[in-house]
Amino acid sequence: MSFERSEISFQQCLSSAMACFRFADRIAYRPSLWIGFVLVVLRFTAAQGAELEAQRDGVIESASYVTPAFSEDQNTNPAWQAQIERLGSLYLRLRINAEGVESPGSVLRIRDRSGRLIREYTVSELLSRGPFWSAVVPGDYALVSLHTSGSLAGFHLAIGQVAYQAHGGAPLSTVGVDEKEPVANYADDPVIARIERPVARLLLVEGGIPRTCTGFLIDTGELMTNNHCVNSQATCESALAVFGYQHDRGGLLHFGEQFECTKFQESKSSIELDYAVLQLRGNPAKVWGTLSLSGTDPAPGSDIVIVQHPAGEPKKISKKGCLISALPVDGRASQTDFSHSCDTVGGSSGSPIFNASGDIIGLHHYGFGEDGDWNENRAIRMKRITEDLSQN
Known part of the structure; x- marks a missing residue:
């Protein structure tokens, strides 16, 4: 035998x-x-993806920033503030919990080191949310301040944890020489200029760890990523999609625009096909556009392109030496995938793979390392995903 x-x-x-x-x-x-x-x-x-998980992106530390007991005649502005710093970090997120009496006209503001307003929450919104992770503050410093036009008596706020970026992705999934490039290198390419815009950096907290993946808009407020990145409502509620986090031609880094995840759409999700669709708050597509999913498999040997946020870094593109190696191959189930030779890294999970026309023909979901069982990266065939979506 x-x-x-x-x-x-x-x-x-x-x-x-x-x-x-x-x-x-x-x-x-x-x-x-x-x-x-x-x-x-x-x-x-x-x-089968037993070890698949979103790329670890940092750590969470306990904190103790608590508002005082406010009096009825509280009339100073800001009524309270805290400076939070983690030197050397590329971003901060705060675990906020508010309780007590609503205070109309009162707001919590979060600013970065330059004084730029990152997010403003009304007291009413804070009380309705329960404990939650804040918007992402770029850099290693956050100024949090509470402002009021009335009384804050009976209102309490605490920041009990701080998440911050402490390391990048593992140096895996690179085929030979690393040929990932900033998307700005292709600013004059009309197809790439169009398809890179709806691709976002995805930041989330899962298992008590800050993590990072990539995702992309497929409809007005719907973002697709890997199921191993976000597979529950609880993880969705910690997730933020950041569009436009990239360098421009002059090398200037733009932080972009962030949108909160509001719903994990279980009916548009599959463990075997390792995809998930998330509903985002607001209408990011109005500015950033959407992408088309292809129901046709490409031919082995075809040139392809991946737009990604490797290790949570500013947006990059893999185009050089980027080919389909074999199709179909097994992934989490039989013949769900194709293998490819494009350079990726931890954090590239959930990246769209495009054909020459700019249609998405695959969803990157894992790669290889020194101890891996194969020497190619893998992507789910978009044909299989579109068939699954149509059945649902």
Whole structure:
């Protein structure tokens, strides 16, 4: 019996208990085939994405910033403020919890080191949300201040945790020389200039850890990413999509515009196909546009393009040496994927893969490392995703 034959039998074993018993009986007295069986188990486990998770992007520390007991005649502005700093970080997020009596006309403002207003929350909004993660403050400093035009008596606010970026993505999934480039290098290319705009950096907190992925707009307020990045309403409520986080031609970094995730759309999600659709607050498509999903598979060897936020960095593009290697190949399920030679890194999960016309033909979801079981990156075939969406 050849190893290839035993591998086929193992795949049958996974889908049928009786076939599994027959398979075990056939190889019981053949040590070399047991070795092959174990290797196949390991490869299949990896292909099922058992270890897939959104790229770790930082740490969370406990904090204790608490408002005082306000009196009825409180008339100073700001009524309270706190300076929060984590030197060397590229961004901060604050875990905010408000309780007590509503104060009409009162607002909480969050500013960065330059004094730029990042987000303003009314007291009414704070009380309605419960504990939540704030907007992203670029840089390593945040000034939080509470302003009122009336009384704050009976209102309390606490910042109990601070999340900040402490490291980037793992140096994996690069094929030979790293040829990722800033998207500004292709500002004169009309197709790339159009397709890069709806791609966003996705920041979230999952398992008590700040994480980063990539996502892109497919409708007015709908963003697609990987299921292993966001797969629950709780994770969605911690997530922010940041559009336009990139360098311009002159090298100036633009922080972009951020939108909160409001709903994890379970009916538009699949573990096997590793995709999820999120509803964002507001209408980001009005400024940033949307992308088209292709229901047609490309040919192996086709030139492709990936727009991504590797390791949560400013937007980049993989175009040089970027080809489809093989199609179809197995991913989390049989023949769901294609392999490709485009450079990616941790944090590129959820990136769209385009054909020459600018249609999305794949959704990047994992790559390879030094100890990996293959030497290609993998993407879900968009044809499979569009078929799944149409059924739902």
